[in-house]
Amino acid sequence: MTDRDYEVGESITVPWGLDTVEGTVVGSYGEGISRRVLVEVNVGDGATETLPFSPRALEVARKEEAQSPPGEWVTAARFEESVGEALSEALLEFSPRWDGTIHSQPRLASDVRIDLAAHIGDRLVIAEAKHYGPGRPVENMMAVEQLRHHLTRLQAQGQAKVVALLIMDRQPGMQMMKRAHSMRMEGFPIWVVEWEPNNPRADDELRVVLSQAAVYEFADN
Template identity: 55%
Template sequence: MTDRDYEVGESVAVPWGLDTVDGVVVGAYGEGSSRRVLVEVSLGEDATETIPFSPRALELARTPEAQSPPGAWVDAARFENSVRAALLQALHELKPDWEAQTYSDVSIGPGERIDMAFVLADRLLIVEAKYSNLDKPSRDVSSVDQLRYFLSQLRQEGMDRAVALLVMNRQPSEPLLKRAYGMRSDGVPVWVLAWETENVEAEAALRNTLSAAMFYEFSDA
């Protein structure tokens, strides 16, 4: 699959969680593997958000059969369930007195949903579980940009103390990890990690990342 040029004003499908939404190209920047296409996505009620996508991400969204063979949703659902169970166990280990308040497929706006949310004593934890059949590290940063948008929406609704995890079944690429690190440096608490059942190292990484999110110090600004 080769990258093609995208023209300003062109209508495109963009990846949004495990689904796609429509958007309009408004610009582009970068060259080669760093090239990004700026797409304006409608969020309902005349609200829009401009998000950068790699050309490959747009091509895969345009032809979903290239990344999601028949029956792939079953694997994705199983992965999401395993992530939920692992997070619940880790939360109880980190906070033995936590009274579980969990929600799935949470609506956050017109056509927008969060895979799962956990209500903690002093903050809300939102989680997106992203399953891919591609046998290589994910380089797509759109998922962390989506979580950044979700956190901004929650802040507008008065939920200032919210943190987010992106849990993947593939090892995230270095650019993806750097993107999340940069967001945290800017006060947007987003973490990315890989998860695999019956993997001791993955379990330890999940507990450590979850602990960092639970004890993240919010700015008073």
């Protein structure tokens, strides 16, 4: 159904960050694999932005929304809370002088809201907590690409030293790990790590990733 027609004015679900949001179709352009559907999305504070989506991305978002069981957001919220606690412990271990403040759902810009954020040293650490549950390794790149989008916007607004973590409860696929590595080489410091509560080995992996993010060398501005 990825070649279905989208009518102007139709309300549809679109991928946004690590979740999905409602948007309104305002147009389309292109054909075949180059086809894009233009969707107007509310980005907060009454502002809207028109973004292009491939029909495939819209179909994936629709399926994810339809397959989410009732109450799934509760499980995701608890996972995010657990990630915040683990991140706090890791930061304190890495830097005893850290002020101990984890910000939940901060708005970093007019259209950038993050699950978790904290300052350590000369940089801002932002983190997205993604709850998937059991399953095959994740190869969907939308979460990583959205973090890159966030970093781009923050850098454009003068926040040059920002590092990003994608923390999820399922193993990241090889292509996702390669994409995150290539982004770091391009100047977008993003790390992907699998983590779950009550797993000391996962805590160790989180500390390793955090230590890498804390010493990442930014290009001179």
